[in-house]
Amino acid sequence: MTATALAFDLGGTDLRAAIVTQAGEVRQALTVPTLAREGVDAVLDQMTSLAKTLMAGTDGTIAGVGLGAPGPLDPLAGIMVAPPTLSGWHDVAVVKRLSARLGLPVFLDNDANVAALGEWRHGAGRGFETVLFVTVSTGIGGGVVSNGRIFHGRRGLAVEIGHMTISGFGPTCLCGNVGCFEALASGTALGHRGADAALRPGGEKIAAAQSAIGRPGARAVVEAARVDDPVALALIAKEAEWLGIGLTNLLHIFSPDIVVFGGGLSNAFDLLIGGIRSVVATRAMSAYRDVVIVRAGLGTNAGLVGAAGLVFTPSSSATREDRHQT
Ligand SMILES: [Zn+2]
Structure with a gap:
């Protein structure tokens, strides 16, 4: 069975989500306008809803969740510090909160690092x-x-x-x-x-x-x-x-x-x-x-492919012990 990850590309304008295979193939990508002015819970609700839709449509095992997000953020602590494009996001422990909602390990990094990883793995x-x-x-x-x-x-x-x-x-x-x-x-x-x-x-x-x-x-x-x-x-x-x-x-x-x-x-x-x-x-x-x-x-898919890469290249970022897992 093909190993897959759930990938999020969180931007101030659009929130993209997809199932991405270990080979870097993007499946069932969904895009919604980010509720950027409505605070943390509104965006986490959007992510949870997209995750449920995508996971219902896949027959494979989801190895984990990769999240590319705007900085500044602390990938090692799993915290988004103060992204200028998202209102109300100050020191949000997004890895812990998303992991609790989805029941999967979550891997976070900033959008440029994630795109770099995507281009290194598959681009x-x-x-x-x-x-x-x-x-x-x-x-x-x-x-x-x-x-x-x-x-x-x-x-x-x-x-x-x-x-x-x-x-x-x-x-x-x-x-x-x-x-x-x-x-x-x-x-x-x-x-x-x-x-x-x-x-x-x-x-x-x-x-x-x-x-x-x-x-x-x-x-x-x-x-x-x-x-x-x-x-x-x-x-x-x-x-x-x-x-x-x-x-x-x-x-x-x-x-x-x-x-x-x-x-x-x-x-x-x-x-x-x-x-x-x-x-x-x-x-x-x-x-x-x-x-x-x-x-x-990779064009516009770099964020999604790279976010999945955080899951499939665990050594790319923090050690596993550093991760917040459920
Ligand atoms: Zn400057």
């Missing part, structure tokens, strides 16, 4: 010893899996790459600092530069793309770049430069065998990779320059 990072996963969307997140183990650091707070300083200047980040990787290189930052450019002479193609999409954002810049608009291409080149600078720091710190690039902006990977590589080729020390850089392989 673009498969077969590589040390995988650095970088997700660039609204913000920037990351995860490192080395020898099958997520690198956690103290309280599970490691690899918060969006808030490393890559410039002494720049826009103020949500964290309050200036010069954060996320404030300069996220999709949001590219979208802001695009919106500014759209108002200036030469920005007509970006403005038209914004109108067609219905709002400004990184996607409008990418679409204008795809029709060779020079202003959009210059913005993409600048974006690639910031990504390359951040990535160069990360290569020197982690020396991964492969960098897996995910998130919404990975849709423009083909436009960005040349610029990223040329920054790495000039800024990284020579021993680091030949690192493999690829686009993520």
Whole structure:
């Protein structure tokens, strides 16, 4: 009989759940809008309800529950600390509470770490010893899996790459600092530069793309770049430069065998990779320059596949003794 896990991908907008096999196959995925403003019990009720629906439809044994959730969280203690996108979630012992409701062991980690694990097990990072996963969307997140183990650091707070300083200047980040990787290189930052450019002479193609999409954002810049608009291409080149600078720091710190690039902006990977590589080729020390850089392989399923990976790769995270089990 196929071993399966119950996987949750908890976001501030959507709550996804699925049965996932040990081979990484996603079965019967369900998505509901997260009751993000209604407090802890409302969301736990949603998760319990999805679990019952999914478990009723499976004939296999569920080995455990994997939960990918927004940080900050403490994966070792099983506690969600204070996710900004979920109201009322302060120091919630989610592992203990969900485990009590479902009668199964629950394994928790933050969404970027979970996606990194998913890409290492079944995606673009498969077969590589040390995988650095970088997700660039609204913000920037990351995860490192080395020898099958997520690198956690103290309280599970490691690899918060969006808030490393890559410039002494720049826009103020949500964290309050200036010069954060996320404030300069996220999709949001590219979208802001695009919106500014759209108002200036030469920005007509970006403005038209914004109108067609219905709002400004990184996607409008990418679409204008795809029709060779020079202003959009210059913005993409600048974006690639910031990504390359951040990535160069990360290569020197982690020396991964492969960098897996995910998130919404990975849709423009083909436009960005040349610029990223040329920054790495000039800024990284020579021993680091030949690192493999690829686009993520699992797409929107990375969170579910990775959450299941927490169950099937128990050594990926805390030791079993650390777990809260029923
Ligand atoms: Zn920051």
